[in-house]
Amino acid sequence: MRYHFRRLIYFLIALPISVILIDHIYNSNIPSVQSRSPFITIFHRNQTYRILSPSYHYNSRESYLNFAFFNVEQRNRVLYIDYLYDVPVSSQWQSKGHLYPIQIAQFGLSHWSRFRLQSQINQQNIYQFQHLQPNKDNQCSSWHQLPKEIPVLQTYIQFTIPLNSSLHFHFMNNNIELVYSSQLNRDIDISSKIIIPLAGSPRQVRRHMLTDIKKLSRRSLVDKNDLIQLQFCGESDSIIDQLIIGNQTLYDQQAFYSAAQWLLNTQDMISGCWFIHVQRNFGQQYRLRDPWCSAMAQGQAASLLVRLYALTNNSEHLLAIRRAMRPLWSSNISRAYFNDQYLWLEEYPLEPPAKGLFVLNGCLYALLGIIDANTVDRQPHLDKLIDEITHSIAHMLPHYVHPKISNWSVYDLSHLTMKNKFNAASYSYHLVHITLLQCLSKILKETHPSVSQVFHFYAQRFMTAIS
Numbered sequence: 001m002r003y004h005f006r007r008l009i010y011f012l013i014a015l016p017i018s019v020i021l022i023d024h025i026y027n028s029n030i031p032s033v034q035s036r037s038p039f040i041t042i043f044h045r046n047q048t049y050r051i052l053s054p055s056y057h058y059n060s061r062e063s064y065l066n067f068a069f070f071n072v073e074q075r076n077r078v079l080y081i082d083y084l085y086d087v088p089v090s091s092q093w094q095s096k097g098h099l100y101p102i103q104i105a106q107f108g109l110s111h112w113s114r115f116r117l118q119s120q121i122n123q124q125n126i127y128q129f130q131h132l133q134p135n136k137d138n139q140c141s142s143w144h145q146l147p148k149e150i151p152v153l154q155t156y157i158q159f160t161i162p163l164n165s166s167l168h169f170h171f172m173n174n175n176i177e178l179v180y181s182s183q184l185n186r187d188i189d190i191s192s193k194i195i196i197p198l199a200g201s202p203r204q205v206r207r208h209m210l211t212d213i214k215k216l217s218r219r220s221l222v223d224k225n226d227l228i229q230l231q232f233c234g235e236s237d238s239i240i241d242q243l244i245i246g247n248q249t250l251y252d253q254q255a256f257y258s259a260a261q262w263l264l265n266t267q268d269m270i271s272g273c274w275f276i277h278v279q280r281n282f283g284q285q286y287r288l289r290d291p292w293c294s295a296m297a298q299g300q301a302a303s304l305l306v307r308l309y310a311l312t313n314n315s316e317h318l319l320a321i322r323r324a325m326r327p328l329w330s331s332n333i334s335r336a337y338f339n340d341q342y343l344w345l346e347e348y349p350l351e352p353p354a355k356g357l358f359v360l361n362g363c364l365y366a367l368l369g370i371i372d373a374n375t376v377d378r379q380p381h382l383d384k385l386i387d388e389i390t391h392s393i394a395h396m397l398p399h400y401v402h403p404k405i406s407n408w409s410v411y412d413l414s415h416l417t418m419k420n421k422f423n424a425a426s427y428s429y430h431l432v433h434i435t436l437l438q439c440l441s442k443i444l445k446e447t448h449p450s451v452s453q454v455f456h457f458y459a460q461r462f463m464t465a466i467s
């Protein structure tokens with residue numbers, strides 16, 4: 001019942017917001033990409049990473065850290081892109097998949113960042129089909145050939161799907177047929193086709209065909225410049241007014257909006273939490289509180305909603321940001337205390353609560369979310385929380401230096417609280433630590449100079465380990 005109600009709300013509010021969004025984006029001045037790059041590129045074991053350069057300036061409305069270079073949907077932990085919300089479904093800790101607020105917030109923030117940084121790039125090869133309709137004498141249109149130049153990488157599609165219809169894409173040389181279908185009961189020969197069942201039609205659909213193929217078939221594409229044909233099937237009066245293919249900017253903008261919409265629809269109105277229901281144990285004695293409320297999810301979702309609110313100025317969005325902050329300051333549902341003394345914002349709040357994991361990056365992301373929220377909606381309790389948590393982090397940073405690997409960081413403090421082995425940060429998490437400390441040190445320079453210096457010192461120290 002509740003689910004259906006939510007779905008209804010989704011459709012009621014989806015359209016007006018998207019119109020506002022597009023309007024604001026068209027009318028705002030997009031800052032030019034600076035010639036001196038805000039990022040430093042690092043190559044390591046065939047991977048490319050980015051940290052922040054001295055010319056990087058954080059702004060709560062603009063791109064988020066180095067997330068423009070993230071590709072959340074390509075991660076192995078993304079099972080597929082959800083059929084109703086067009087957001088990633090995570091397989092982390094639950095193989096059948098679940099909607100994981102941290103991953104969804106990251107998906108939205110990465111597309112937002114790409115949109116802000118790359119929207120000036122002049123895109124080529126964007127195609128539009130108007131008025132796709134079945135032929136008079138049968139249920140389908142004829143096959144239309146897409147222009148040859150459309151690379152498989154750029155197969156971003158946007159359209160509104162009517163009831164009881166299906167849009168078919170045939171990748172000729174790869175011999176794959178991808179079907180976006182709202183005919184949920186019809187028999188379709190599944191073996192030769194990849195079917196995306198689109199619930200809730202009529203509705204807007206924003207997908208990346210390459211991602212759908214990668215996630216849903218076990219095959220990889222052989223021909224990256226394949227010939228693609230398309231066909232629309234449905235009842236005689238059904239129609240797709242406009243199908244846009246290849247507009248990545250539009251996709252980035254809408255993926256941000258899909259994530260925002262999911263977050264607005266699924267927040268618990270009382271606690272402000274995006275509750276997570278998957279089970280996870282740590283050793284034999286500890287497990288996540290069920291359901292759990294991750295401080296990192298609260299912080300990253302707030303960072304995303306702050307960017308939405310900067311566009312919409314909609315008071316509902318402001319209230320969602322305020323609610324997101326609630327578990328971080330008004331209860332201990334997402335918090336722990338180190339040595340009964342230092343407050344911490346827990347990515348994974350454990351039971352019993354006396355024990356904590358003290359994951360470093362989760363707390364730093366949560367802090368950034370609080371700073372973002374406080375920028376658009378200054379509150380005395382958030383000022384106080386920022387003072388308290390920055391003080392804790394500055395005191396606890398020495399514990400995050402690996403004792404055996406010179407100037408390398410550790411991921412959490414389970415070696416102290418659970419007597420585990422040192423949990424050395426992976427290469428990519430070590431860079432995440434550097435990036436977050438660099439950014440926060442700069443943000444806090446004026447308001448918290450001594451904390452800022454400590455953050456800067458540890459960012460530099462961790463840097464020596466990779467240079």
Ligand SMILES: *[C@@H]1O[C@H](CO)[C@@H](O)[C@H](O)[C@H]1NC(C)=O
Nearest residue numbers: 042043044045046047048427
């Ligand atoms: C990096 O790529 C090269 C060439 O593709 C490969 O031979 C090598 O094993 C890769 N190295 C690592 C560390 O993955």
Ligand SMILES: *[C@@H]1O[C@H](CO)[C@@H](O)[C@H](O)[C@H]1NC(C)=O
Nearest residue numbers: 163164165183184185186235
């Ligand atoms: C869609 O198809 C179903 C099952 O074939 C049918 O019951 C329903 O009336 C159709 N809806 C519309 C709007 O055509």
Ligand SMILES: *[C@@H]1O[C@H](CO)[C@@H](O)[C@H](O)[C@H]1NC(C)=O
Nearest residue numbers: 123126247248249250251253
């Ligand atoms: C692609 O989408 C962007 C963002 O909505 C829009 O500004 C741009 O005009 C579109 N490009 C084309 C060629 O339609």
Ligand SMILES: *[C@@H]1O[C@H](CO)[C@@H](O)[C@H](O)[C@H]1NC(C)=O
Nearest residue numbers: 310311312313314315316318
């Ligand atoms: C935003 O909304 C507030 C209150 O609803 C209003 O006072 C303010 O002028 C609005 N600002 C902009 C830029 O629209």
Ligand SMILES: *[C@@H]1O[C@H](CO)[C@@H](O)[C@H](O)[C@H]1NC(C)=O
Nearest residue numbers: 329330331332333335337340
């Ligand atoms: C959280 O726990 C600490 C330590 O046990 C306690 O002092 C504090 O009052 C609690 N805060 C809230 C808001 O419940």
Ligand SMILES: *[C@@H]1O[C@H](CO)[C@@H](O)[C@H](O)[C@H]1NC(C)=O
Nearest residue numbers: 406407457460461462464465
């Ligand atoms: C570790 O970091 C400290 C402080 O930045 C620096 O003085 C020291 O040289 C670094 N050690 C190594 C081995 O790079």
